[in-house]
Amino acid sequence: MREHPTVLLIVPADPLRPRRPDAHFAPEACAAQDVGVDVAVVDHDALARGDDVRRAVARVTVEGDAVYRGWMLRSERYAALADALASRGVTLRTTGEQYRRAHELPGWYPGLAELTPRSAWTAGAQRAEFDRARRALGGGPAVLRDFTKSMKHHWHEAAFIPDLDDGEAAWRVASRFLELRGNDLVGGLVLRRFERFTGAEVRTWWVDGVCVLVGAHPDTPYDAPPEAFDPRTVSGPVAALGLPFVTVDLAPRADGVWRIVELGDGQVSDRPSTMEPAALVGVLCGRS
Incomplete structure (x- = not known):
């Protein structure tokens, strides 16, 4: 600290x-x-x-x-x-520079590749680049997003791709995603291997590589983390990123393994309504 x-x-x-x-x-x-x-x-x-x-x-x-x-x-x-x-x-x-590495997936993914769904991305929004990333990831289901955000509330039309081998169907999803994101598109298109999760996400808060808070995800504020959850399983790789203030969202995969769903800059990560503001401010400002 x-x-x-x-x-x-x-x-x-x-x-x-x-x-x-x-x-x-x-x-x-x-x-x-x-x-x-x-x-x-x-x-x-x-x-x-x-x-x-x-x-x-x-x-x-x-x-x-x-x-x-x-x-x-x-x-x-x-x-x-x-x-x-x-x-x-x-x-x-x-x-x-630290904000970009935390805020955009290509900045944090290489250091956490073994702990998060396999991903490939483009440098822009062209079809040829998308097909290159699609082939690099291989067949099967995937989830589409850009460097910072998905359109998960438009799951079937602009997020979920049932089979990457079906190039035309995959591009239809990508085209709808690009339409919805419009000028808000950040970076390029990101394809992430689909993994089936069986429980609510947990949002963890890290200051100088140390996990200081564990709580619910803002989307499911009343789903408390299970007692057996242990953020230390990812502490080494997260600390190695050298980022001063980040959040790491994790969820249990169908086989029981906890996987990193997302890393974000803590400054712009939402606090769940069930977390007291004083708890976050205390650890963030060194007054806990």
């Missing part, structure tokens, strides 16, 4: 009351202030658009080591945020 505690928590501002934290992150902001951590707000919409980033961080007036807890940003937008904050004397714990 870091020797110097975080002195600043940065959260998105409420769009209608720009001096106040966004309601979704207000509980964490209050918890931070309760333990003596300063809170500052930024204009998320301006950051997401990429226009006038310096104005977006104008209300950050405290210098020092900081953590962002907010809505998802594209990697290049997060890097711009980090640069703008640095010009104001604020150092985000997670650098732009």
Whole structure:
């Protein structure tokens, strides 16, 4: 763990009351202030658009080591945020390069390949690139996504591919995915070998390579992790990534083996409603 505690928590501002934290992150902001951590707000919409980033961080007036807890940003937008904050004397714990490695699957997959479904991806959205990745993965069922997100709520039309050997059917799913993602597409297309899971996902939180919290996944907040669950089974590879603050989602496969479903940057990973904000803020800001 870091020797110097975080002195600043940065959260998105409420769009209608720009001096106040966004309601979704207000509980964490209050918890931070309760333990003596300063809170500052930024204009998320301006950051997401990429226009006038310096104005977006104008209300950050405290210098020092900081953590962002907010809505998802594209990697290049997060890097711009980090640069703008640095010009104001604020150092985000997670650098732009670290954020990209955590936020985008090609950044974290090589280090966790043995613990997660086999994957292949493209450098863009062209059919030829998609077919190359499809053949590299081999036949059988797969799940489609881009570097950061799937369309799991459109499972049969834009996520699940029953058989990669059926190129035309697979491309129809990919085409629908591209249509739905539109300009929000990040990176290229990712194909992941389908594995059947038999229980709810568990979201684990890691600071400097150490698992500090284990809880439910935000999609299933009342499904507590089973007592037998042990995050230490993946601790070595996760720590070896050298990322300062990440979440790792795991689920039990049909054969009972726990598999990594996703790794994400902890700054933009949602907290389940059943997790007390003070618990997360405490371990994140060194005040636990």
